[in-house]
Amino acid sequence: MLKGSLRKLLNALLLMIAVLVLNFTLIHIAPGDPVEALVGEMGGATPELIAELRSRFGLDQPLYVQLGTYLGRIAQGDFGHSLYYDQPVTALIAERIGPTILLVTTALFSAIALGTVLGVFSAQRRRSVLSHLVTVISLAGFSAPVFWVGIMLILLLSVSVPLLPISGMSSADSAASGLFYILDVLHHLVLPALTLALIYLAFYSRLSRASMLEVLGSDYIRTARAKGLPKRMVIYKHALRNAILPVVTFAGLQFGQVISGAVLVETVFAWPGLGTLAFESILRRDTPTLLGILFFSAVMVVVMNLVTDVVYRRVDPRIKAR
Known part of the structure; x- marks a missing residue:
C-alpha cells in the first residue's frame, strides 16, 4: 500500500x-x-x-x-506578483479561496445527496411519476447553461418574489458579526449554490438511478430477497453500497468541472471567489494571477482525485492497493 x-x-x-x-x-x-x-x-x-x-x-x-x-x-513557493492588483498572487488566492470552497462544496454535496436520494427512489419505482420526473429533470439539467439557470433564478426568487439577494457574499450596509454574519452569508449563498447544484443534481440523480437499477437486477440481490430480508435492508445495506460507487468516482472526477462552472456562477452573482478573480484577470491580462488560479485549481482536482481513491477503497474493501 x-x-x-x-x-x-x-x-x-x-x-x-x-x-x-x-x-x-x-x-x-x-x-x-x-x-x-x-x-x-x-x-x-x-x-x-x-x-x-x-x-x-x-x-x-x-x-x-x-x-x-x-x-x-x-x-521556491513564489507565484509572482499581480500586474493589476499590485499584490502577491498567493495573497489574492488566499483572500478568495474561502468563498469558492464554500460555494463549490455546498453545491456539490447538495447535488450528490439529493441526486442519490432521487435516483434510489426512482429506481425502486421505475414506472412511477417520480421516475419520469427525475428523467425530465436530468434532461433539463444537461441542456440548460449554468449562467441561464442563474439568471432565471434571479428573476424568479429575487425580482418577481424578492426572497433572496441578487449579488455579493454579504449585505453591503450590514455591520453584523458572529451568528448574524454567518446567517447573512448563508442567505447570500442560497442562489449561487442552488444554481450550481441544479446542474449537477440532474447528473447524479440519473447516474444513481441507472446504477441502482443495474444492482437491483443482480443475483445477490435476488438471493437476499429470497432469504426474506427486509426490503429496507436489501436496498440500503446491500444494493446502495454498490450502486453508490460510480457516484463517488464521478464526484471526484467532476470536481474540476464544478470549479470551472463556479467561474460563471460567481460572475453572474458577483460572488467574491476565485471564479470572479479569474474572470477579471482574463479581461485585464493579469498573467501571474491567472496562472496562480489555474495551478491552484489543478492542485484541488488532483487532491480530490486522491481523496476519491481513498474513499472508493473504504466503500468497497474488495479493491486492493495497486
Whole structure:
C-alpha cells in the first residue's frame, strides 16, 4: 500500500509540472500583451515606460527563459506578483479561496445527496411519476447553461418574489458579526449554490438511478430477497453500497468541472471567489494571477482525485492497493 501511495504521489507531482508548463505556454502564446492592457488601464504611457515595464516583468526575454524563471520561482513557493492588483498572487488566492470552497462544496454535496436520494427512489419505482420526473429533470439539467439557470433564478426568487439577494457574499450596509454574519452569508449563498447544484443534481440523480437499477437486477440481490430480508435492508445495506460507487468516482472526477462552472456562477452573482478573480484577470491580462488560479485549481482536482481513491477503497474493501 505504501509503494502504491508513493507512486500515486509521484504521478501527481509529474502531472502538476506538466500543468504548469502547459498553462504557462498557452497563456503566453495567446494574443494580447499584459503591458498594453496595464497601460490601457493607466490611460497611456510613453514608449520608454512601456519598455521599462516589459523589462521589469521579464516579458522582453525569450519564452523558454521566462518559463525557466517561472518554474524556479514556483519551486521556491513564489507565484509572482499581480500586474493589476499590485499584490502577491498567493495573497489574492488566499483572500478568495474561502468563498469558492464554500460555494463549490455546498453545491456539490447538495447535488450528490439529493441526486442519490432521487435516483434510489426512482429506481425502486421505475414506472412511477417520480421516475419520469427525475428523467425530465436530468434532461433539463444537461441542456440548460449554468449562467441561464442563474439568471432565471434571479428573476424568479429575487425580482418577481424578492426572497433572496441578487449579488455579493454579504449585505453591503450590514455591520453584523458572529451568528448574524454567518446567517447573512448563508442567505447570500442560497442562489449561487442552488444554481450550481441544479446542474449537477440532474447528473447524479440519473447516474444513481441507472446504477441502482443495474444492482437491483443482480443475483445477490435476488438471493437476499429470497432469504426474506427486509426490503429496507436489501436496498440500503446491500444494493446502495454498490450502486453508490460510480457516484463517488464521478464526484471526484467532476470536481474540476464544478470549479470551472463556479467561474460563471460567481460572475453572474458577483460572488467574491476565485471564479470572479479569474474572470477579471482574463479581461485585464493579469498573467501571474491567472496562472496562480489555474495551478491552484489543478492542485484541488488532483487532491480530490486522491481523496476519491481513498474513499472508493473504504466503500468497497474488495479493491486492493495497486
